Amino acid sequence: MRKAERLFQIIQILRRSNRPVTSAQLADELEVARRTVYRDIAHLIGQRVPIEGEAGFGYVLDPRYDMPPLMLTAEEIEAVLLGVQMVAKLGDPAINTAARDVIAKIASTVPDDLLPFIAEPAVSLKPGEVMDSLTLDSRPIRRAIREGRKIELEYRAANGAVTSRIVWPVLLGYEDARCLLIAWCESKQAFRHFRTERILDLKVLEETIGLSRGKLRQQWLQWREAELSRSRRAL
Incomplete structure (x- = not known):
């Protein structure tokens, strides 16, 4: 170094x-x-x-000390590039475009001697299939999460039944070949994981959740830990 x-x-x-x-x-x-x-x-x-x-x-x-925001090392650039490759596999066009925009901004800002690390990185993911389960635009969901707004869903369950629900979105989770909307469901009064390919329609409501994003996330983490503990005891 x-x-x-x-x-x-x-x-x-x-x-x-x-x-x-x-x-x-x-x-x-x-x-x-x-x-x-x-x-x-x-x-x-x-x-x-x-x-x-x-x-x-x-x-x-001193926490008040600051540096130019894009003084990146070769290792940091390659970490970002690896993340972009992972994002590309999610099959979310909006997120993929944002990731490519990040690389373009980095390439236009870093010194010339770091450009080869962008063009020919030392890391790469194995080529594979792209997740195809994300059939809706994720941008409204992500905006609702950031702004703490409720979402009205029209959702088709595994048995084919279609229901309308109002949920409090926590985050979008990506698992294997699926994308899940993790949210508190008002009708079930519990956290639920909604598969995005089963969401037929959604509307971001003007009504806010009334709970901070951090607090809602903490409650979900506690619920998840309780569910995992229950599963381990059942084994």
Whole structure:
């Protein structure tokens, strides 16, 4: 790893941590000697990067410190490219277009020496089938999730029965060849997983859920854990 990349990575490590990071931890992640970490920290401090701490205690970065938003390393670029390949398999045109737009923005912003990592990345997914179960536009669902709005669904169950439901959307989940809308169902008074290929029609309502997005998600996570515990006990 070049020194410039190493210095940038030290800042990244400190920025993502909410507690002091020791020189040993930095050396382990960067795969360098601790004396190299000491020199790099001294260099950053000399360049007015607001790092506080000392050897044996750990280092912290002033949370108000900021860097150019797209100072990416080769590893970070390849991680994004791998994510884009995964997104392409979901079969969601809107999400796929957004992912490709991200790559275009990165390519137009990073230095020329990083462009080869976009054109010829060192990582790739095995070619395979694209998920074909997402037969509706996911954008209204995702907007409803972000804005905390209820959704009215016309849904066809496995037995063919069609019902109308009002749900509180939590998230869109992708599993194997299926896409699921995870939501609280008002009629069932419980969380349900709706297969998107069975959604015949949907309408985002003006009425809000009345519960914060984080709180609703937490309740779903608790419900899911209870369901998993019940399943394990049944085995």
